[in-house]
Amino acid sequence: MARIEILAPVGSEEMLRAAVYSGADAVYLGFAGFNARSGAGNFDAASLCEAVRFCHARGVRVHVAMNTTVYAGELDNLAGAVRAVAASGADAVICQDMAVAELCRRIAPDLPRHASTQMSVHTLEGALKMAELGFSRVILARELSLPEMEKITRGCGIETECFVHGALCMSMSGQCYMSAFLGGRSGNRGSCAGPCRLPFDANPLPEGRPGRAHHLSLKDNSVIDQLDKLEAAGVASAKIEGRLRTPEYVAAAVNACLAGRDGLAYDREVLQNAFSRSGFTSGYLDGKIDGTMFGTRSEADAEQTRRTLPALRELYRRERPRVPVQMKLEVSPDGEKLTVTDPEGNRGIAYGEAEPQPARTDPADALRRSLSKTGGTPFEAGEIQIEMDGGPWYLPGSAVNELRRAALDSLLQKREALRPWPVEAVALPPLTRRNVPARPQLWARFEKWEQVPQRALDSDGPVRLILPIAEAGRVPEELRGKTILELPRAMFGAMETDTLRRVAEVREMGFAGFEANNIAHLRICQGLPLTGGIGLNLTNPLAAQFYADQGLSAMLVLPEVKDSEMAFIAPTHGGKPVPTGALIYGHMPLMLTRACPLQNIHDCAHCSREGVLTDRKAKKFPVRCGGGVRTVYNPVPLYMGDKPGLLPVDYGVAYFTIESREEAGAVLDQILQAAPFDGEFTRGLYFKGTN
Numbered sequence: 238m239a240r241i242e243i244l245a246p247v248g249s250e251e252m253l254r255a256a257v258y259s260g261a262d263a264v265y266l267g268f269a270g271f272n273a274r275s276g277a278g279n280f281d282a283a284s285l286c287e288a289v290r291f292c293h294a295r296g297v298r299v300h301v302a303m304n305t306t307v308y309a310g311e312l313d314n315l316a317g318a319v320r321a322v323a324a325s326g327a328d329a330v331i332c333q334d335m336a337v338a339e340l341c342r343r344i345a346p347d348l349p350r351h352a353s354t355q356m357s358v359h360t361l362e363g364a365l366k367m368a369e370l371g372f373s374r375v376i377l378a379r380e381l382s383l384p385e386m387e388k389i390t391r392g393c394g395i396e397t398e399c400f401v402h403g404a405l406c407m408s409m410s411g412q413c414y415m416s417a418f419l420g421g422r423s424g425n426r427g428s429c430a431g432p433c434r435l436p437f438d439a440n441p442l443p444e445g446r447p448g449r450a451h452h453l454s455l456k457d458n459s460v461i462d463q464l465d466k467l468e469a470a471g472v473a474s475a476k477i478e479g480r481l482r483t484p485e486y487v488a489a490a491v492n493a494c495l496a497g498r499d500g501l502a503y504d505r506e507v508l509q510n511a512f513s514r515s516g517f518t519s520g521y522l523d524g525k526i527d528g529t530m531f532g533t534r535s536e537a538d539a540e541q542t543r544r545t546l547p548a549l550r551e552l553y554r555r556e557r558p559r560v561p562v563q564m565k566l567e568v569s570p571d572g573e574k575l576t577v578t579d580p581e582g583n584r585g586i587a588y589g590e591a592e593p594q595p596a597r598t599d600p601a602d603a604l605r606r607s608l609s610k611t612g613g614t615p616f617e618a619g620e621i622q623i624e625m626d627g628g629p630w631y632l633p634g635s636a637v638n639e640l641r642r643a644a645l646d647s648l649l650q651k652r653e654a655l656r657p658w659p660v661e662a663v664a665l666p667p668l669t670r671r672n673v674p675a676r677p678q679l680w681a682r683f684e685k686w687e688q689v690p691q692r693a694l695d696s697d698g699p700v701r702l703i704l705p706i707a708e709a710g711r712v713p714e715e716l717r718g719k720t721i722l723e724l725p726r727a728m729f730g731a732m733e734t735d736t737l738r739r740v741a742e743v744r745e746m747g748f749a750g751f752e753a754n755n756i757a758h759l760r761i762c763q764g765l766p767l768t769g770g771i772g773l774n775l776t777n778p779l780a781a782q783f784y785a786d787q788g789l790s791a792m793l794v795l796p797e798v799k800d801s802e803m804a805f806i807a808p809t810h811g812g813k814p815v816p817t818g819a820l821i822y823g824h825m826p827l828m829l830t831r832a833c834p835l836q837n838i839h840d841c842a843h844c845s846r847e848g849v850l851t852d853r854k855a856k857k858f859p860v861r862c863g864g865g866v867r868t869v870y871n872p873v874p875l876y877m878g879d880k881p882g883l884l885p886v887d888y889g890v891a892y893f894t895i896e897s898r899e900e901a902g903a904v905l906d907q908i909l910q911a912a913p914f915d916g917e918f919t920r921g922l923y924f925k926g927t928n
Contacts (some may be wrong), residue, residue, distance in 0.1 A: 238289050238469070239473070240496050240894075241291050241464060241467060241468040241472060241473065241474065241475050241498060241828075242263055242298075242362045242398075242466065242473060242474040242475065243260070243261050243262045243263070243475055243477075243491060243494045243495060243498065243886070244261065244262065244263045244264070244265060244300070244398065244474045244475060244476045244477065245259075245263070245264050245265075245487050245490070245491050246264070246265060246266075246403075246449060246477055246479045246480040246482070246487060246768070246880075247264045247265065247266040247480065247487075247617075248266070248267070248274065248278050248476060248479075248480035248481055248482070249278035249484070250276075250278070250284075250287050250288075252480075252483075252484045252487050252497050252817060253266070253288055253291065254484070254553060255484035255485070255487045255488045255491075255552075255553040256297075256488070256491060256553075257291070257292060257295055257297050257556075258488075258552075258553040258554075258555065258556045258557055258792065259487070259488040259492055259552050259553045259557065260491055260492070260493040260557050260559070260677065261297060261298060261487075262298065262497050263298035263300060263328070263474070263725045264288075264292060264297060264298075264299055264300070264864070265299075265300040265301070265302055265331065265476075265480075265787075266279070266280055266285075266288060266299070266300075266301060266302065266480070267279040267280065267301070267302045267303075267427075267461075267480065268280060268281075268285065268302065268303050268318050268321070268322060269281050269302050269318075270311075270318070270493065271304075271305050271307065271311075271315060271318055271337070271427075272302040272303055272304055272305060272427055273302040273425070274302070274427055274480045274481055275288075275427035275428050275928075276428075276481055278644060280301075281321075282321035282325070282433065282716075283739040284325070284694065285301065285321065285656060285674070286324070286325045287320065287326065287327045288301060288325075289325045289326055289327050289355040289655060290520050290653040290654075290722070291653075291861060292653065293326070293652060293653075293655075293656075294560060294615065294649050294652040294653040295556075295786065296559055296560050296615070298328040298329075298599055299332055300327070300328060300329045300351060300917045301322050301325075301327045301329070301330050301632070302331045302336050303315075303318060303319075303322070303330055303331065303332060304332060304336065304337075304353035304355050305333060305335040305355075305425060305426050305427045305775040306330045306332075306333065306334045306423075306425045306426060306777075306795065306797070307334045307336050307337060307698045307776060307777050307779075307780075308775055308777055308798065308799075308802045308807035309668055309777050309778055309802050309806065310663055310668075310802065310805075310884070312336065312340075312668075312777065312778075312779060313665060315336065315337065315340060316340055316344060316354065316663070316665060316757075318879075319337075319340045319341050319344045319345060319348075320344060320345070321381070322348065322661055323344065323345035323348055323657060323658040323659075323660050324655070324657045324658075324660075325657070325884065326655045326656040326657050326658065327348075327349050328349065329348070329350065329373070329374065329498055330348060330349070330351065330424060331351045331352075331353045331376065332348055332350055332351070332352065332353055332356075332357035333353040333411065333425070333774075334774070334777070335358055335779075335780040335781055335783045336779035336780040337435055338350055338352075338370070338372070338782070338863040339705055339779055339780070339783055340636065340663070342371060343663045343670055343686040344660050344661055345371045345659070345660050345661075346659075346661065347658050347659060348658045349373040349374070350371065350372045350373060351373065351374040351375070351398070352367045352370065352372045352374070352375040352376060352756075352865075353376055353411075354376040354377065354378060354379065354400070354410045354411070355409075355410050355425065355626050356375075356376075356411055356756055357378060357382055357409055357410060357411040357412055357573075357726070357727075357755055357756075357772070358375050358377060358378060358756065358757070359377065359378035359380065359385075359727065359728070359729060360389065360733040360755075360757050360759040360762050361393060361733065362387055362390045362399070362546050362643050362733060362760050363375075363755060363756050363757035363760075364377075364389045364393035364548065364736075365392070365394070365760055366756050366757055366759055366760040367393075368393055369760070370397045372395060373395055373764060374394060374395055374397065374398055374473065374474070374919075375389075375393065375395060375396070375397055375795075376399070376476065377389060377396045377397055377399050378409060378660070379398045379400050379405060379406070379410065379412065379521060379522060379642075379731060379925050380409060380459065380521050380832075381399070381522075381729075382521065382522060382523070382524035383463070383467070383470065383522050383523070383524070383817075384462065384524070385465060385729070386467070386470060386522075387470035387471065390471040390472055391470075391471055392413060392498040392516070392818075396470050396473035396474065397471070397473055397474075398472070398473060398474035398475075398476050399467065399474075399475065399476060399534070400458060400476045400477075400478055401459070401460050401461055401464065401467070401475040401476060401477065401494065402457070402458060402459045402461055402462075402477045402478065402479075402490050402493070402494070402508075402921035403455065403457055403458060403459075403477055403478025403479045403482075403490070403638060404457055404461070404478050404479070405431040405455040405456070405458045405518070405521075405530075406831065407453045407454070407455055407830055407834075407861070408433070408826060408827075408828035408829055408830055408869075409579070409830065409831065409866075411425065411831045412726055412727070412772060412828070412829040413425075413827070413828050413829070414422045414796070414825060414826070414828075415432050415433065415633050415827040415869070416428070416429045416430045416431070416432050416526070416716065417797050417917075417922060417927050418827060418871055418894055418922065419432050419442075419827075419871075419919065420426070420826050421860070421922070421927050421928060422806075422927065423460045423700075423797055423927035423928065425774055425776075426797075426927055426928065428927070430845075432449070433453040433454060433828075434454050434533070434534070435451075436440075436448045436449050436450060436451055436454075436852060436853040437450070437452050437453040437834065437835050437847075437850040437852050437858070438450040438452060438850065438851045438852075439452040439834050439835050439838045439848060439850055440838055440851075440853075441849075442851045444610075444855070445855050446851070446855060447851065447852070447853045447854060447855045448850065448851035448852050448853060448855070449853075450833040451531070452531065452837040452839065453531050453850065453869075454514065454515070454531060454532065454533050455514075455515055455518065455531055455631040455827075455832060456514045456515065456517055456518040456519070456530060456532035457512065457513050457514055457517050457532075458478075458517065458518060458519070458521065459507040459508070459517035459519065459520075460506075460519045461475075461490075461494055461497040461503065461506075462494050462497055462505075463497075463519070463522060464494065464497040464498045464912055465497075465498075465500060468498070470480045475494060475498075477490045477491065477494065479512075480608060480696065481514060483511075483546065483780070483864055484513045484550075484553065484908075485545075485546040485549035485550055485552075486512050486549075486764060486794070487638055488550075488552035488553040489507060489508055489511040489549050489552065490511070491552075492552050493505075493508050494914075495628060495740075496623055500746045505517075507545065507549070508523075509541075510541040510542060510544070510545035510815065511542060511546070511549060511751055512538075512547055513532075513534075513538055513539060514532040514533055514534045514535075514538065515532040515533060515534075515535055515615050516532060518530040518532070520832070521727065521831070521832075522741070526831060526836075526838075527836050527837075527840070528830050528837045529609065530832050531594075531753070531834075531837055535656075537617050539793045542623050543789060547577065550582075553628060554613065555612070555613060556613060556615055557615075558611055558612070558614065558616055558617035559615055559617065559865070560579055560580075560615050560616050560617065560692055561579070561580060561617050561618075561619045561782055561867055562577045562579050562611075562616045562619060562623075562645075562648065563577070563578045563619050563620045563622075563623070564570075564576070564577050564580060564608050564615070564618060564619075564621045564622065565576075565577075565578075565621075565622040566604060566608065566621070566622070566623050566624070566631045566637075566640070566642075566700065567624045567626070568593050568623075568624070568625050568626065568628060568631075569593070569625075569626035569627065569628075569630075570586060570593065570626070570627055570868070572589055572591075572593070573588070573589035573591065573593065573632060573636070573640060574586065574587070574588050574589070574701065575589070575608075575640040575641065575643075575644045576613060577588045577645060577646060577647075577648050578648075579616075579617070579642045579652065581652075583648055583651045584648065584651070585643075585645060585647035585648025585649070585651065586644060587639075587640045587641075587644035587647060589632070589636055589645035589723035590636075590638070591633060591636035593628070593630035593632060593905075594630065594631045595628075595629070595630065595631065596628065596629040596631035597628055598629070599629050600629055600630070600631055600632070601623045601625075601629075604621075604623055604632065604637060605621045605623065606639040607634055607638060607641070608621050608637065609621065610638075610641070611641070611645065614645050614649070615649070615741045616648070616649075619821055622746070626883065628636060629706075633863065634693070646838040647671060650841060657854065659718065661806050667915050668778065668805045669805065669807055669832070669886070670805060670807070671804060671805070671806065671807035671814065671817070671885060672814070672884075673885050674882070674887060675881075676881045676882055676887050677818075677881065677882065677884070677886055677887055677888050678699075678701075678816075678888040679698040679699045679700060679888070679889055679891065679905075679909065680699055680700060680701040680702075680703060680818065680885060680888050680889070680890045680891070681693050681698075681699040681701070681702055681703065681890070681891045681893065681901075681905065682702075682703035682704070682723065682890055682891065682893060683702070683703070683704055683708075683893045683901065684705065684710035684861075684893060684894050684895075685705075685708060686704065686708050686712065687706075687894055687898060688896065688898050688901055689702070689704075689898070689901070690898050690901050690902030690905065691901075692900065692902045692905045692906060692909075692923070693901070693905060694716065698774065698905065698909070699891070699905070700719070700888070701719055701720070701721055701749065701888075702716065702719055702720045703720070703721045703722075703723050703752060703770075703890070704720060704722060705722070705723045706720075706722040706723060706724055706725075706736065706739045706740070706743065706751070707739070707864070709722055709739065709742075709743045709746070709748065711914075712748075712801070712861065714747065715748040716747060717748045717749070718747060718748075718749055718790070718915075719749055720749055720762075721745065721748070721749050721750050721752050721768055722748055722751050722752065723754065723770060724736060724740075724749070724751055724752060724753060724755070724758045724761070724762070724770075725750075725754065725864050726754040726755055726756055726771075726772035726828055726829055726866075727754075727755075727831070727864070727865070727866045728755070728757065729831055729865050729866065730865055732735070732756070732864055736761065739760060739764070740761055740762060742799075742842065743892040746767060746892035747851070749766065750766030750767055750768060750790070751765055751766065751767050751768070752765055752767070752768050752770040753768070753770060753772075753773060753789065754769075754770040754771065754772030754773065755772055755773075755775075759787050759788075764788075766790060767787045767788055767789050767790065768790055768791040768792060768793075769784055769788055769792030769793055770793050771793055771796070771820070771826070771892075772794065773795075774795050775792055775793065775795055775806070776794070776795050776797070776802070777797050777802075777805075777806065778805050778806050778807060778808065780814075781806045781807070781808040781817065782808045784808065784852070785808035785809065785810045785815045786810070789815065790815065790816075791809075791815065791816040791817070791819055791820070791888070792808070792815065792816075792888075793817070793818045793819065793820070793890060794806055794817055794819050794886065795816065795922055796819070796820045796875065796922060796923070797922050797926075797927050798922075798923075798926075799922065799923060799924065799925070800883070800884055800885065800923050802898060802926075803817075803884060803885050803886065803923075805883040809824070811848065814887075816886075816887035816888060817886045817887055817888075818886050818887060818888040818889060818890050819877070819879055819884045819886045819888075819889055819890070819923075820875060820877075820889070820890050820892050820921075821875075821876070821877040821884070821889035821890060821891060821908065822874060822875060822876050822878055822889075822890075822891040822892060822893075822904055822908060823860065823870070823874060823875055823891065823892030823893065824871050824873075824874050824875075824892075824894050824895055824896075825870065825871040825874075825892065825921070826837065826869070826870055826871075826894070827869050827870060827871050828867075828868065828869040828890055829866055829868055830867045830868075830869065831866055831867075831868075832867075833862065833867050834848075834850060834860060834867070834869070835848045835860060835862070835867070844862070846859065846861065846863065847859075847861055847862070847864040848862075848889065849859040850869060856872050857872055858872050859872065859881065859895050861894070861895065861916075870894060870895055871919075874914075874916035874918050874919070875880060875919055875920070875921040876914040876920075877889065877912050877920065877921075877923065878891075878908035878912070878914065878916065879906070879907075879912060879913045880905050880911075881911050884923060889908075890902060891905060891908055903915070
């Protein structure tokens with residue numbers, strides 16, 4: 238059974254040394270401008286090459302995170318970044334946006350691609366789709382239990398990677414828009430401001446009273462003591478989160494992982510002192526998702542960290558020998574020669590200048606002891622051969638030491654040589670503005686059938702209705718031809734099997750098609766009429782064309798995209814334009830969570846499946862539970878109904894979630910009349926964009 242890889246985060250050059258010197262098998266770091274930690278000390282083309290040299294010389298793999306959504310105007314720079322990564326010879330690229338994946342495939346087809354956790358892959362069907370698309374590894378969603386991980390790992394045919402230590406996002410990665418919509422800093426663009434760590438209180442509070450509890454803040458994840466179980470399940474890589482943390486934190490986590498992998502005890506208290514939020518949780522992996530998973534970073538935690546960090550620097554003060562080498566020392570009357578050989582067959586050779594002297598006794602053991610002193614280098618002496626021509630010969634210790642240093646330096650230089658990936662000459666198609674109708678079509682999405690008002694059914698009402706597939710049985714037969722069935726963004730546990738069953742049951746019932754909200758849906762609905770929803774995070778023309786080539790007949794642009802960027806998203810199929818859409822009304826789903834914030838105040842048996850979170854400004858965020866997940870909605874709806882044709886799309890979606898039937902009808906009337914919204918609303922990010 239292959240040993241599970243210990244994968245460490247790198248956010249600076251000092252963190253790189255800490256990760257490598259403390260014993261990580263691989264590191265992941267960000268390429269500047271295109272990774273999900275814009276605040277880290279990310280790497281450019283030149284510094285990436287130096288990092289790869291340093292790591293490859295020591296047998297450490299380098300994974301480059303390019304895991305953000307990308308806009309049309311950035312595609313040329315993105316192509317340059319892909320070429321730079323290929324030139325560095327890095328071991329893999331971590332992708333979220335299909336535009337990144339497509340450019341890697343076209344420009345450097347041999348460069349391995351890993352599916353980022355931002356792609357929200359949490360099912361076997363999703364991992365199988367990534368395998369079909371040529372990905373070599375999938376980084377699984379953090380919310381999975383051990384049996385769920387094992388099912389995916391055993392069945393998908395490619396490597397899987399999971400997080401074993403570090404921060405937990407409250408929302409499913411890739412499905413969080415809270416930072417973007419509350420502060421203009423997009424988590425999907427690497428600029429998350431961490432609003433979930435601020436007060437959000439699930440307790441019932443009177444109007445005007447601010448929330449004080451932290452019911453969206455999870456403790457850090459730590460399952461290092463279960464590495465043997467993950468390894469037995471076939472998981473290839475154990476990932477430590479934390480590119481924004483310290484070198485000392487990285488060294489402590491790597492050290493603990495190395496011990497955990499070998500079944501040895503490690504000091505959990507030291508690890509907690511390095512960084513924690515009032516302790517750790519293993520709730521997801523254990524399948525025990527409850528209120529004990531929540532915690533905050535206290536001043537006591539911070540003080541413990543300040544006291545602990547200096548001692549942790551000892552973990553990476555000296556380099557850990559990790560590359561075994563064979564040595565052969567040849568001594569003759571004419572001089573001496575030392576050859577060191579690594580497992581890949583690289584050789585370092587050094588010639589001595591000392592004049593050998595006849596020895597009274599056999600010096601072989603003393604010479605082996607001197608040659609084996611490789612401390613301070615990445616090398617570990619294995620077999621050492623001593624050949625004496627006409628000897629025995631005596632060599633001064635200083636001469637042997639110099640031979641050893643010179644030979645190992647020569648070998649290190651050879652191991653540092655970059656091995657670029659072959660690249661193809663790929664020209665990006667020019668950006669073209671799409672032609673759109675003066676007044677886009679109106680589509681309307683509803684959470685439940687009883688929410689659908691008569692206005693939605695009138696002949697001059699919405700062209701399409703969208704309803705969750707669980708509501709399919711309630712749609713009258715005469716309306717199925719205009720109804721699209723929305724597939725769930727999250728399908729944890731039995732939900733994947735349930736979704737597969739439902740698709741099979743309704744595929745011949747006359748519905749207009751299905752809406753994909755996760756990469757898994759492309760496989761589940763292969764060959765069926767399919768459109769794209771909000772969960773696909775569509776932000777650029779290259780990704781849009783990918784989805785069109787996969788069979789999507791229409792697709793919703795992510796509401797984070799500015800109108801000027803949206804104009805260039807113009808996919809085609811068979812020479813004909815593929816319609817794109819935009820959200821024109823709705824309480825934006827800010828978070829999609831498996832952990833439940835309401836479990837901070839009561840358990841599921843005493844819950845109505847509805848609740849409210851009150852923030853520090855006394856605003857109330859609706860929470861709804863269903864399908865094994867919870868959605869946190871923006872209290873202020875987005876509204877563009879009075880600006881028909883202003884957004885460069887073919888259709889606008891009125892996205893109804895928490896509204897009553899009467900409220901939905903009133904909003905539809907306003908949109909159809911292009912009337913101003915009656916109440917507080919926002920234009921979202923369409924005209925200001927995000928960081």
